[in-house]
Amino acid sequence: MANLRRATFDSQRDRLADEAVRLFAISDYASSSMAAIASQCAVSKATLYHYFGAKDDLLFHALARYTLELESLAKRCLATPQRSYLMPLISQFVNAYADAAHLHKALINDVHHLPNAQRERIRAIEQQIVRHFQQAILMDFPDLEHGRHLGVTTMSLLGMLNFSFTWWRSEGPMSRDAFARELLTLWQGALAAKAASVSTEGKIGLS
Numbered sequence: 001m002a003n004l005r006r007a008t009f010d011s012q013r014d015r016l017a018d019e020a021v022r023l024f025a026i027s028d029y030a031s032s033s034m035a036a037i038a039s040q041c042a043v044s045k046a047t048l049y050h051y052f053g054a055k056d057d058l059l060f061h062a063l064a065r066y067t068l069e070l071e072s073l074a075k076r077c078l079a080t081p082q083r084s085y086l087m088p089l090i091s092q093f094v095n096a097y098a099d100a101a102h103l104h105k106a107l108i109n110d111v112h113h114l115p116n117a118q119r120e121r122i123r124a125i126e127q128q129i130v131r132h133f134q135q136a137i138l139m140d141f142p143d144l145e146h147g148r149h150l151g152v153t154t155m156s157l158l159g160m161l162n163f164s165f166t167w168w169r170s171e172g173p174m175s176r177d178a179f180a181r182e183l184l185t186l187w188q189g190a191l192a193a194k195a196a197s198v199s200t201e202g203k204i205g206l207s
Contacts, residue, residue: 013051016041017062018102020055025102029059029110059110060118066103067125070096074132078139085136086187091180093161098176101165133158141191147198157187 016037023032023040034055038048052058073096077089097104107126111119134154138145144153160183170176 009051013061014065016043016048016051017058017065020058021062021106022102024059024110025105029055029106029113056114056118059106060114060122062103063106063111063122064118064125066100067107067122067129071125071129071132074129074136078132078135085139086191087184089133089136090161090183090187091177094164094180094183095176097161097164098170104162104165107162130154130158137191140188141195143195143198144191147194153191153194 019041020032020037023037027036032055034048035045037055037058038045041048052061070093073092074089077092078085080088082088107122111122114122130151134150137150137154137157144150164179168174168179170179174182
């Protein structure tokens with residue numbers, strides 16, 4: 001019974017935090033009061049305070065939960081033996097991002113409102129996700145380990161993914177699968193060309 005109550009409590013916290021971030025995406029964090037958040041969540045302000053002590057607690061809970069889910073998703077992709085690691089990684093991230101535009105807006109626009117320790121926690125999780133993507137790139141294109149600017153390449157790929165919420169809608173003419181394939185086509189070609197360039201430079205250096 002105690003486990004059931006805890007699961008119900010956690011589920012309600014997740015829902016309230018997610019609804020709060022949806023409100024921040026529509027209005028903005030600074031002008032969203034706890035009363036407005038309670039109204040958005042269809043609960044009383046007293047109920048909201050039962051689950052969260054302050055507005056930044058709602059924001060941190062939603063963003064920490066989301067980024068940890070993404071980090072876990074990336075880790076599972078890399079731990080599963082397969083022919084290509086970027087393909088499933090990009091596909092699964094596109095699928096996760098499709099329903100999370102409000103969270104990406106908060107990651108870009110609202111993180112600076114958090115206390116320093118919470119803000120640094122979110123950044124640390126994001127950095128781990130970058131490392132997972134970099135590892136996937138190297139697993140598919142090992143020659144790039146000897147090339148330059150791998151960090152820039154990795155961040156460029158993630159930047160294209162992370163800002164897709166500004167224009168791409170999964171219910172539009174380009175489906176999730178189609179968008180993932182488009183990204184894969186672009187990046188596999190670019191990374192293959194970069195790897196070939198690194199390999200050629202290495203051979204020239206040895207000659």
